[in-house]
Each structure stands twice: as structure tokens, then as C-alpha cells.
Ligand SMILES: O=P(O)(O)OC[C@H]1O[C@H](OP(=O)(O)OP(=O)(O)O)[C@H](O)[C@@H]1O
């Protein structure tokens with residue numbers, strides 16, 4: 001598996017260091033309050049597990065799964081909910097947690113959807129941000145790393161469901177795309 005990686009972009013130490021910083025910043029910003037962290041399945045799971053443990057105020061966690069907005073056909077920005085929240089959002093401080101923001105279409109939809117449920121507040125936290133690929137603007141409150149437009153895997157991010165369990169973020173060798 002590691003032989004499929006051309007280059008490590010973010011080492012496990014860099015990830016751990018930055019996530020500790022993000023956890024402290026979030027704990028300070030929300031001091032005296034409680035957060036509802038909403039992870040977007042499946043990529044965000046690994047990041048969210050580490051981030052939650054870097055936060056030292058009370059957090060509840062929940063997850064949503066959405067369908068991708070379509071590949072070959074149209075990129076309409078319409079996202080379908082495959083798994084909805086179990087928790088109620090009304091009156092709570094929501095932090096949406098993502099592994100990566102690319103076109104912004106997924107989050108643009110999710111943000112509107114969560115806002116319609118009347119949270120006390122809602123902010124976005126992402127590990128990685130690829131601004132070069134943005135199609136719709138997204139306001140990010142907590143951004144781990146801004147990265148150039150390479151397809152990356154590891155630390156939750158997959159290629160065809162593989163590589164999510166790598167402890168670092170890396171760039172695949174071209175031959176690894178040939179399944
Ligand atoms: O900004 P966008 O262009 O909308 O792209 C970002 C989304 O795409 C990825 O999810 P994916 O659909 O690959 O599902 P996964 O998390 O299960 O891998 C990623 O985890 C984000 O949710």
C-alpha cells in the first residue's frame with residue numbers, strides 16, 4: 001500500500017501538531033458552551049476522531065452521509081442525504097467536520113440544510129482545503145491545511161475506498177490508478 005505513494009504531503013507528525021492547535025482554538029472559541037460535531041461520512045471519520053480528542057470542552061458527535069453530486073452526467077450541486085442526523089440541531093452550536101473541501105458543492109448544500117434546522121450557530125472545520133477547485137464559495141472557520149490541486153489519499157481520504165487508513169496524507173503514483 002505504501003509502495004503506491006509517490007510523495008508524502010503531510011506527515012503524521014504534521015497532522016498531529018496542526019490538529020492539536022485546531023482543537024485548542026476551537027476549545028477557546030467555544031469556552032463555556034457545548035458543540036455538536038457533525039462529520040460527513042466517510043472521509044471525515046479519521047480526522048474527526050482525532051480532532052474530538054484535541055478539544056477539551058463537551059462535544060456531542062453525529063454523522064451525515066450524502067451522495068456525490070454526480071460524475072459523468074451533470075454537476076448540478078444537488079446532493080442527496082443517504083444518512084441523516086440522529087441528533088436534533090435546533091439551538092445547538094454545530095461544527096461541520098470535513099476531510100477536504102474541493103468544489104465546495106457538498107458543503108454548500110449541507111450548510112443550507114443544517115441552517116434550516118435553526119442551530120444556535122454553525123461553522124465549518126476542514127482538515128484540507130483545495131481553493132483552486134472551488135465552484136461555490138464556502139466560508140471556512142477552521143482550516144487545517146491549504147493544499148495545491150493534487151489528488152491526495154490517506155488519513156480518511158480514499159481512492160476507490162483504498163488508502164483511508166494511511167496515517168499520513170500523500171500523493172498516489174500514476175500507476176496506482178490502474179486498478
Ligand atoms: O467540495 P466537494 O467537491 O464537494 O468535495 C468534497 C467532498 O468529497 C469527498 O467525499 P466523497 O464523495 O469522496 O465521499 P467519501 O468521504 O466517502 O470518500 C470529501 O470527503 C468531501 O465530502
Ligand SMILES: Nc1nc2[nH]cnc2c(=O)[nH]1
Nearest residue numbers: 102150151152153157158
Ligand atoms: N481522496 C480524495 N478525495 C477527494 N475529493 C475531492 N478532492 C479529493 C482528493 O484530493 N482526494
Ligand SMILES: [Mg+2]
Nearest residue numbers: 043157158159
Ligand atoms: Mg471519496
